[in-house]
Amino acid sequence: MAKYIVRRLLQTIPVLIGVSILVFSLMHLIPGDAAQIMAGEAASEESVEQIREKLGLNKPKPVQYFNYVSNAIQGDLGNSIRSGRPVVDEIKGRFWVTAELAVYATILAVFLGLIAGIISAVRHYTWSDVSIMVVALFGLSMPNFWLGLLLIQWFAVGVDFLPIPDFLMMRPSGWGDSWRQILLPVITLGTSGAAIIARMTRASMLEVIDQDYIRTARAKGLSEKIVIYRHALKNALIPVVTVVGLEFGAFLGGAVITETIFAINGMGRLTIAAITERDFPVVQGTVLVISLLFVFVNMLVDISYRMLNKRIDLS
Amino acid sequence: MAGKTVEVINGPKRSSPRIEAYKAFWKRLSKNKAAVVGGFFILLFIVVSIVGPFLTTKDPTEVMVLNKLQPPSAEFWFGTDNFGRDIFTRIIHGMSLTLKVGFLSVAIGGSIGVIFGIVSGYYGGKIDTIIMRVMDVLLAFPGILLALAIVSVLGGSLQNVIIAVAVFSVPAFARIVRSSTLSVRQLEYIDAVKALGASDFRIIFKHILPNVVSPIIVQATLRIATAVLTASGLSFLGLGAQPPEPEWGAMLNDGRTYMKTAPHLMLFPGMMIAIVVLAFNIFGDGLRDALDPKMKK
Amino acid sequence: METNVLEVHNLRTSFYTDDGEVKAVDGVSFTLPKGKTLGIVGESGSGKSITALSILQLLASNGKIIDGEIRFKGENLIGYSDRKMRDIRGNAISMIFQEPMTSLNPVFTIGQQISESLIKHQKLSKRDALLKSVDLLKLVGIPSPEARVRNYPYELSGGMRQRVMIAMALACDPEILIADEPTTALDVTIQAQILQLIKELQHRLGMSVVFITHDLGVVAETCDYVAVMYAGQVVEYSDVFTIFKEPKHPYTIGLLNSLPRHDMEQDKLEPIRGNVPNVRDMPIGCRFSPRCPAATDLCRAELPELSKDDKGNDVRCWIYSDNWDGEMEVNVYGEKRIAQGRGVKAVFSD
Numbered sequence: 001m002a003k004y005i006v007r008r009l010l011q012t013i014p015v016l017i018g019v020s021i022l023v024f025s026l027m028h029l030i031p032g033d034a035a036q037i038m039a040g041e042a043a044s045e046e047s048v049e050q051i052r053e054k055l056g057l058n059k060p061k062p063v064q065y066f067n068y069v070s071n072a073i074q075g076d077l078g079n080s081i082r083s084g085r086p087v088v089d090e091i092k093g094r095f096w097v098t099a100e101l102a103v104y105a106t107i108l109a110v111f112l113g114l115i116a117g118i119i120s121a122v123r124h125y126t127w128s129d130v131s132i133m134v135v136a137l138f139g140l141s142m143p144n145f146w147l148g149l150l151l152i153q154w155f156a157v158g159v160d161f162l163p164i165p166d167f168l169m170m171r172p173s174g175w176g177d178s179w180r181q182i183l184l185p186v187i188t189l190g191t192s193g194a195a196i197i198a199r200m201t202r203a204s205m206l207e208v209i210d211q212d213y214i215r216t217a218r219a220k221g222l223s224e225k226i227v228i229y230r231h232a233l234k235n236a237l238i239p240v241v242t243v244v245g246l247e248f249g250a251f252l253g254g255a256v257i258t259e260t261i262f263a264i265n266g267m268g269r270l271t272i273a274a275i276t277e278r279d280f281p282v283v284q285g286t287v288l289v290i291s292l293l294f295v296f297v298n299m300l301v302d303i304s305y306r307m308l309n310k311r312i313d314l315s
Numbered sequence: 316m317a318g319k320t321v322e323v324i325n326g327p328k329r330s331s332p333r334i335e336a337y338k339a340f341w342k343r344l345s346k347n348k349a350a351v352v353g354g355f356f357i358l359l360f361i362v363v364s365i366v367g368p369f370l371t372t373k374d375p376t377e378v379m380v381l382n383k384l385q386p387p388s389a390e391f392w393f394g395t396d397n398f399g400r401d402i403f404t405r406i407i408h409g410m411s412l413t414l415k416v417g418f419l420s421v422a423i424g425g426s427i428g429v430i431f432g433i434v435s436g437y438y439g440g441k442i443d444t445i446i447m448r449v450m451d452v453l454l455a456f457p458g459i460l461l462a463l464a465i466v467s468v469l470g471g472s473l474q475n476v477i478i479a480v481a482v483f484s485v486p487a488f489a490r491i492v493r494s495s496t497l498s499v500r501q502l503e504y505i506d507a508v509k510a511l512g513a514s515d516f517r518i519i520f521k522h523i524l525p526n527v528v529s530p531i532i533v534q535a536t537l538r539i540a541t542a543v544l545t546a547s548g549l550s551f552l553g554l555g556a557q558p559p560e561p562e563w564g565a566m567l568n569d570g571r572t573y574m575k576t577a578p579h580l581m582l583f584p585g586m587m588i589a590i591v592v593l594a595f596n597i598f599g600d601g602l603r604d605a606l607d608p609k610m611k612k
Numbered sequence: 613m614e615t616n617v618l619e620v621h622n623l624r625t626s627f628y629t630d631d632g633e634v635k636a637v638d639g640v641s642f643t644l645p646k647g648k649t650l651g652i653v654g655e656s657g658s659g660k661s662i663t664a665l666s667i668l669q670l671l672a673s674n675g676k677i678i679d680g681e682i683r684f685k686g687e688n689l690i691g692y693s694d695r696k697m698r699d700i701r702g703n704a705i706s707m708i709f710q711e712p713m714t715s716l717n718p719v720f721t722i723g724q725q726i727s728e729s730l731i732k733h734q735k736l737s738k739r740d741a742l743l744k745s746v747d748l749l750k751l752v753g754i755p756s757p758e759a760r761v762r763n764y765p766y767e768l769s770g771g772m773r774q775r776v777m778i779a780m781a782l783a784c785d786p787e788i789l790i791a792d793e794p795t796t797a798l799d800v801t802i803q804a805q806i807l808q809l810i811k812e813l814q815h816r817l818g819m820s821v822v823f824i825t826h827d828l829g830v831v832a833e834t835c836d837y838v839a840v841m842y843a844g845q846v847v848e849y850s851d852v853f854t855i856f857k858e859p860k861h862p863y864t865i866g867l868l869n870s871l872p873r874h875d876m877e878q879d880k881l882e883p884i885r886g887n888v889p890n891v892r893d894m895p896i897g898c899r900f901s902p903r904c905p906a907a908t909d910l911c912r913a914e915l916p917e918l919s920k921d922d923k924g925n926d927v928r929c930w931i932y933s934d935n936w937d938g939e940m941e942v943n944v945y946g947e948k949r950i951a952q953g954r955g956v957k958a959v960f961s962d
Contacts, residue, residue, distance in 0.1 A: 018452030022464075029468045137600075141593035143544055145551045146567060146585030153578055212714040218670055219709075220729045220780070221701035224694075234719045246457075253458025257548055261571075272552055275467040287456065287464050294457045308719075 004306055012299055019295065023288045024068050027280045028061065038081050038278050051081065055281070077288070078281040080274075087285035091267060095289065098266035101258065102251040104186045109193030109247055114240070116194070117201025121236075122228055124206060132198065139195030144254060148188035148261040155184060189258045193247035200243050204236040211235070238309050245301030249294040343605040350601020356594035364411035373401040375408040376559040387579055394579040396569065398559075402583055405561035409584070412562050413591060416477055416546040417539040424481035424542075425535050428488025433519055433527070435489065436496025447493070450486040462545050466554045473562065476555040480542045491534050495527035529606040536599035540592045547588050563588050616683075617787055617820045618644040618667070623680035625659075625666045634891050636662040636675070638844040641918055641926070644788070644837070649814065649821040651831040651852070653867070654841030655888055660824045661710075663841070664790050667822075668707055669697050684788070703733040706781035707790040711797055712773035716765035722749070722776050723761030729783045748779040752809060771802035775809070782813065789814070790822040795830070807834060828871050832856060840864050843889055843899040846918055850925030860927045862904045898930065906931060 027034050035052040036043070051057075055078070056064055071078070077087040120132045208214065209232050217231040218224075256268035263269070267286045274282035344350055368375075379399035387394040393402035435446040453461060465479035499505065500523065508518055547564030549555040556562030558569070563584040570580025625637040637659040644650045652660045665671050667682055669689070682689045684705065689697070701707075706729075709715045717725060726748055727741035736744065742761060749757035752775040765773060774794060781789055791810060795803035811834055814821050823835055831838055831852065838855045840848040840863065848861040859865045866884035886903035889895055897914050901907040911930050918928040 014448050015451045019455050143588045213717040216715045219707045221698040249457030253460040291455045295455050
């Protein structure tokens with residue numbers, strides 16, 4: 001096991017290097033003069049030169065990359081062009097908002113997805129199975145930006161359940177302070193994940209229920225409940241674990257949209273604002289942080305998958 | 316059963332095993348009601364996207380301030396937006412944009428991914444490692460983030476959205492095709508063909524590609540659904556199609572401001588995105604069930 | 613007079629698939645006297661395993677017992693509620709399966725899996741159940757059982773796993789052990805060990821065994837009674853000596869002729885011609901008639917009943933009825949045989 005963890009850690013290194021190169025290149029792939037675009041069309045030659053100087057854009061590319069990485073490792077992601085503040089400071093307050101949102105969405109997706117998937121599998125080919133799978137298909141196909149708007153429409157505008165301005169009065173950390181304010185964004189973000197996990201759980205359960213060891217469990221005289229919830233479920237959940245990790249990542253990405261709709265001051269909204277304002281150091285920073293977090297979570301998921309699935313240990 | 320066999324043998328032409336397999340596939344597919352419905356809707360969408368714009372009487376971009384924010388009526392089926400444009404007309408005209416983004420981005424991204432996957436799986440070794448590491452890197456940007464980053468660099472336009480979503484689709488194809496290629500390459504007959512002196516190119520096109528085509532088709536169908544979602548998401552964020560293009564995501568974004576007073580502005584574009592994505596998802600599920608004999612029960 | 617611990621009468625089990633009903637078992641009868649071993653022999657697809665699963669009502673969800681009786685110590689198990697069946701399974705009747713590699717749950721330890729039946733049927737505490745599991749592992753000849761209870765299945769070889777399966781099946785001192793081809797998936801040397809183990813344990817614990825196999829050699833070695841199955845039906849049932857010395861049904865004779873023997877010279881082995889009929893397309897008359905060297909019009913038109921001959925053995929064949937007017941010449945091990953029955957017209961000769 002320890003050997004596997006070390007190997008998995010080593011495997012992450014090329015990915016991290018690749019991610020850093022890609023994020024670094026963002027600024028250099030901009031068609032035309034990056035400094036000019038960031039400064040704006042009306043900017044004077046001087047201020048363009050100033051930006052170029054500040055970002056070190058006139059140095060050779062490998063040197064720039066090296067500087068970028070070594071600064072990043074020391075926790076320096078450069079300064080925002082617009083506010084002049086360090087990118088790290090811009091991200092710091094918002095990181096936890098997005099992480100919290102993604103974690104809640106994951107909890108919701110896992111909770112709903114598992115229950116729905118298990119019910120579906122246990123009662124497969126009945127009406128409850130068919131309806132759950134139809135709902136899941138809808139959940140999978142629903143654009144989350146539309147879902148979010150509909151939720152606001154129903155609960156905030158229509159029913160006066162949550163007055164819209166509340167969303168704009170986030171705590172310093174970015175969140176509204178009541179569960180109700182958290183709920184709508186979490187549902188918006190988590191629905192597609194719940195659908196994916198439900199479908200995956202069902203498929204996995206159905207496959208496991210056909211296995212020989214389930215017949216063995218029945219032959220022991222165990223009740224159907226124990227056969228399903230003890231013997232089948234534990235096996236069926238192993239592949240679902242990987243999906244949970246991927247969904248957490250999708251939620252980090254999806255937060256961009258959810259935060260925009262609900263005006264939550266997280267990293268997603270910061271990214272969109274920075275893209276609109278052509279504030280590339282900030283875009284680089286948020287993209288880097290989100291993908292690093294995702295790589296890290298995936299690594300944890302792989303390791304726990306390995307721990308759960310004792311069978312792979314043989315090979 | 317017996318009669319049928321005789322017919323095949325004595326018939327004017329003998330069906331090849333591949334044609335037989337296609338027949339069996341069509342039979343399974345046509346048995347899957349959901350897949351038939353999904354496929355029907357996709358065909359309908361394609362027809363609408365081609366014929367629809369000629370049948371609508373109104374202009375999708377013509378501003379008529381007098382008619383602004385009209386609720387749905389006999390005159391304006393889906394109502395009008397804040398510029399007085401007919402939403403129904405815009406939706407019909409937007410269909411081709413949505414399908415174009417979906418099909419093109421998946422065609423481009425899929426082709427690149429398939430090439431990567433086959434090269435990776437067939438040649439193995441260093442090139443495999445390099446390609447797969449690159450795919451890992453692309454996959455490290457979760458969900459919409461990769462497409463977002465690309466669009467942020469290239470600038471917001473529908474064309475750039477297609478490029479971004481294409482890049483975003485590459486790794487999924489590369490991975491699936493690689494694993495299918497690996498399992499085909501291990502078959503003994505590939506060694507036999509090689510021993511007969513067939514070139515790599517010929518082996519890949521004559522023997523490997525036909526065998527990995529079914530996972531590619533399934534993946535492509537499901538990926539179109541994802542591509543439509545991602546692309547309209549980018550447009551919704553204002554990073555894709557620019558006004559006055561009748562792109563559904565952008566329409567949804569425009570309508571957001573009038574959510575309280577004129578909810579139909581965001582109702583219909585969102586619904587259309589959902590329906591198109593749903594159709595592709597249903598059809599993809601059906602294809603997978605029909606192409607994967609393991610699942611048949 | 614020995615008592616019968618298990619009596620199966622005219623069992624019929626069908627599966628309902630997209631393409632219609634499949635009559636997997638369609639007329640199976642046999643009896644198992646207490647403390648004895650019954651072999652159920654037949655080719656794959658003859659319905660042996662389905663018969664076994666029917667006894668414990670462990671059929672897949674699309675399978676259903678549609679007719680017949682399964683009497684365990686006189687009581688008909690068919691019609692038992694699922695709750696009552698669960699008290700029988702793994703307790704009074706237990707079963708081991710063909711695939712030891714996949715029959716154990718990969719995510720639980722050996723100890724946990726053996727303990728389960730003990731906790732359920734004997735109401736032992738977790739601790740006591742684990743202690744008993746160690747004893748059981750010792751009983752089935754697993755070295756250092758104290759350590760093995762904490763192992764997961766992947767840490768054990770195939771033979772070891774089958775021993776664990778046997779330990780699991782024996783946990784609650786069952787009256788009947790059903791062994792469904794327990795050695796097929798194992799190496800030849802391990803096969804002999806497992807057979808030996810089952811035989812030994814049967815003597816020690818005094819249980820009755822149903823042994824399902826396609827291997828007549830295994831039958832000769834282990835069984836007291838034999839039911840020969842063909843295409844979902846029992847075609848012959850008698851004690852093991854009669855089966856080998858005086859086989860009656862042409863299918864049984866064919867099976868024996870296709871078996872190599874060490875005790876005599878054989879010019880050649882005689883396979884049974886033709887193929888097993890398709891379950892969806894059964895012959896109208898005797899199911900063996902398309903392959904039977906003695907088949908007459910009667911055989912092809914009407915299905916014979918499984919009926920007793922004068923020695924009390926069962927055979928499903930028109931030859932042994934008053935109605936049969938054909939002739940049959942068959943070699944059995946190259947020696948001349950005369951079949952015993954009512955209205956005998958068959959002469960087995962060389």
